[in-house]
Amino acid sequence: MKSPFKFGLVGRNITYSKSPDIFRAIFEIKGVKGEFEVFDLGPSNFEHEFKSLLSRGVTGLSVTIPYKSRVIPLLNNVTPVARSLDAVNSIAINTKRLYGYNTDVFGFSIPLKSLTAQLRRGHALILGSGGGAAAAVYSLHTDYEMGQFTVLGRDRAKLEHLKKSLRTFLINSRIETSTISEFKPAAQYSIVVNCTPLGGWNASDQNPLPDGFIWPMTKIYYDLNYNQDNKVISDAARNSVATIDGAQLLVGQAVRSFELWTGEYVSFEEVYRRVFSAAPQNAT
Numbered sequence: 530m531k532s533p534f535k536f537g538l539v540g541r542n543i544t545y546s547k548s549p550d551i552f553r554a555i556f557e558i559k560g561v562k563g564e565f566e567v568f569d570l571g572p573s574n575f576e577h578e579f580k581s582l583l584s585r586g587v588t589g590l591s592v593t594i595p596y597k598s599r600v601i602p603l604l605n606n607v608t609p610v611a612r613s614l615d616a617v618n619s620i621a622i623n624t625k626r627l628y629g630y631n632t633d634v635f636g637f638s639i640p641l642k643s644l645t646a647q648l649r650r651g652h653a654l655i656l657g658s659g660g661g662a663a664a665a666v667y668s669l670h671t672d673y674e675m676g677q678f679t680v681l682g683r684d685r686a687k688l689e690h691l692k693k694s695l696r697t698f699l700i701n702s703r704i705e706t707s708t709i710s711e712f713k714p715a716a717q718y719s720i721v722v723n724c725t726p727l728g729g730w731n732a733s734d735q736n737p738l739p740d741g742f743i744w745p746m747t748k749i750y751y752d753l754n755y756n757q758d759n760k761v762i763s764d765a766a767r768n769s770v771a772t773i774d775g776a777q778l779l780v781g782q783a784v785r786s787f788e789l790w791t792g793e794y795v796s797f798e799e800v801y802r803r804v805f806s807a808a809p810q811n812a813t
Contacts, residue, residue, distance in 0.1 A: 533561065533562035533563050533564060534556070534561065534562070534563035534564070534588065534589070534790075534791070535563070535564045535566075535585070535586050535587050535588060536552060536563065536564070536565045536566075536587060536588065536589040536590065536591070536790065537565060537566040537567065537568050537582065537587050537589075537590050537591070538565070538566075538567050538568065538590070538591045538592075538593060539568050539570060539579065539582070539590055539591070539592045539593070539596055539600070540567075540568075540569065540570070540592065540593035540594060540595075540596060541569060541570065541571070541572065541594065541595055541596070542569065542731055543567060543569055543593060544567065544569065545730040545731075545756070546567055546593070547755070547776075547779060547804060548565065548567070548591060548779070548783060549565045549566075549567060550804050551779065551780055551783045551800060551804050552565035552783065552787070553565065554799075554800050554803040554804050555783070555784070555787055555795050555800055557803070558795055558796070558799055558800065558803070559793065559795060566587075568582060568590075570596070572595070575596065575599060576603060579596075579600065579603060580603070583622065583625065587622060588621070588622045588623070588790060589619075589620065589621055589622065589786060589787075589789075589790035589791075590619075590620040590622070591618060591619055591620075591782075591783070591786060592617055592618045592619070592620060593618065594659065594660075594661075594726065595659075597615075597616040597617055597618055597659065597660035598615050598616060598617075598659075598660060600617055600620070600629070601615070601617055601629060603627065604617065604620065604627040604628065604629040605626045605627050605628065606626070606627070606628045606629065607628075607629040608628075608629065608630050608631065610631055610634065610667070611629050611630055611631035613694055613695070613697045613698065614631055614634075614660065614663040614664060614667055614694060614695070615660070615663065615690070615691075615694045616631055616633070616659070616660025616661075616663050616664065617629035617630065617631060617660075618630075618631055618632060618633050618660065618664075618782060618786075619631070619632045619782065619785070619786040619789060619790075621789050621790050628789075630786070630789055631660075631664060632781075632782040632783075632785040632786050632789070633660065633661060633664035633778065633782050634664045634667050634668045634671075635781055635782060635785045636777065636778035636779065636780070636781030636782035636783075636785065637664050637665055637668045637753075637778050637781075638668045638672045638673075638781075639777045639778070639781045639797065639809070640751075640773045640777045640778075640809065640810070641668075641672070641673065641751075641773070644673075644749065644771075645673055647719060647720075647748065647749065648669065648673040648674075648675055648719050648720060648749075649673060649674045649675070650674055650675065650676045651675050651676070651677070651718075651719025651720065652675075652676075652677040652678070652679070652715060652717070652718050652719055653665075653666070653669050653675050653677070653678050653679070653718060653719060653720050653721070653722060654679050654681065654714075654715075654718040654720075654721045654722070654747070655678060655679065655680045655681065655722050655724060656681050656682075656721070656722065656723045656724055656725055656727075656737045656738070656739075657680075657681075657682060657723070657724030657725040657737075658680060658682035658683075658684065658687040658688045658690075658691045658706075659687075659691075659724060661724035661753050662680060662682075662691060662722075662724040663691055663694060663695060665722045665724055665751075665753075666678050666680070666695055666699070666704070667695070667698055669720070669722075670698055670699060670702055671698060675702070675719065675720075676701065676702045676703065677702065677703045677704075677705075678699075678702065678703070678704045678705070679704075679705045679706075679707060679715070679718075680692070680704065680705070680706045680707070681706075681707050681708075681709060681712055681739060682706070682707075682708065682709070683708060683709055684708075685706075685708055688706035688707075688708070689706065691706070692704055692706050709739050709740075712739045712740075712741065713741075714739070714741050714742055714746060715746070716746070717746055717747070718746055718747045719747070719748070719749065720747060720748075720749040720750075720751060721738075721742075721746075721747045721749070721750050721751070722751045722752075722753070723737045723738075723750075723751070723752040723753060723754065723761065724753050725737045726754070728752060728754055728756075728759050728760065728761045728762075729752075729754030729755075729756055729759070730754065730756045733756060733758050733759065733760065734760070736760075736761055737761065738761065744764075744765060744768035744769075744770050745768075747770060748770060748771060749770065749771045749772075749773070750762065750765040750770050750771070750772050750773070751772075751773040752772070752773070752774050752775060753774075753775040753778060754774065754775050755774045755775040755776040755778075755779060759774065762774060776801070776805055776809075777801065777809050780797060780800050780801045780804065780805075780809075781797055783800070784796075784797045784800055797809070
């Protein structure tokens, strides 16, 4: 295995990211030298700035909001799953060719393993209409046989685009979309998944839940954000709702990306313990 490795994260307003810590732990576990740099790229000149990264010798890039879809036209190859989800969050670079993957699906599924019975053939409320939402729907359908989804967002066009993209994998499922102003809550959801930045690092005081939603409507709340001051997760826990944050997803997708970029396996559990100083937990 070649070393040192040079990887990075592409996104916007992402100085809070723990990805450098995760890859530092991976390098230590594998006993190799490596670098992981955060590239905060501006939207007005994204394509030019992204292409300039290739001259820096990077061989693997993670991609986060808001560029998971925008980066796709710049790649040489994209897996069918990433193409259908319209979301690439992992790019392998080999002899200047760029290969796009979606490893969020893998990471999303990890903390739900013990909850299969509660999720099967259930109804999920998905907050958000971006790449994280697409990965959540895909995982809940393919890994947990969930049959009904309500996707809630602000932009009708983005919601319809997401629905169209997911049709390939939702053959036997029902997916409904609703803007926030149109939302009419159901009596019960098996799981509510927050795929928006609201409640996260840059918006900790904002609540992603729509008007009319109350905690008795669900037993599981999964927030893709992983900040410790997440007030929505705290409120859910106080109301006896099982909670999951995005920490395991973050580590899971990074471990899978490292494998795609290098061909080498690294233990998810060991990386998680080193970065978050605890063993990974299922919903609490």
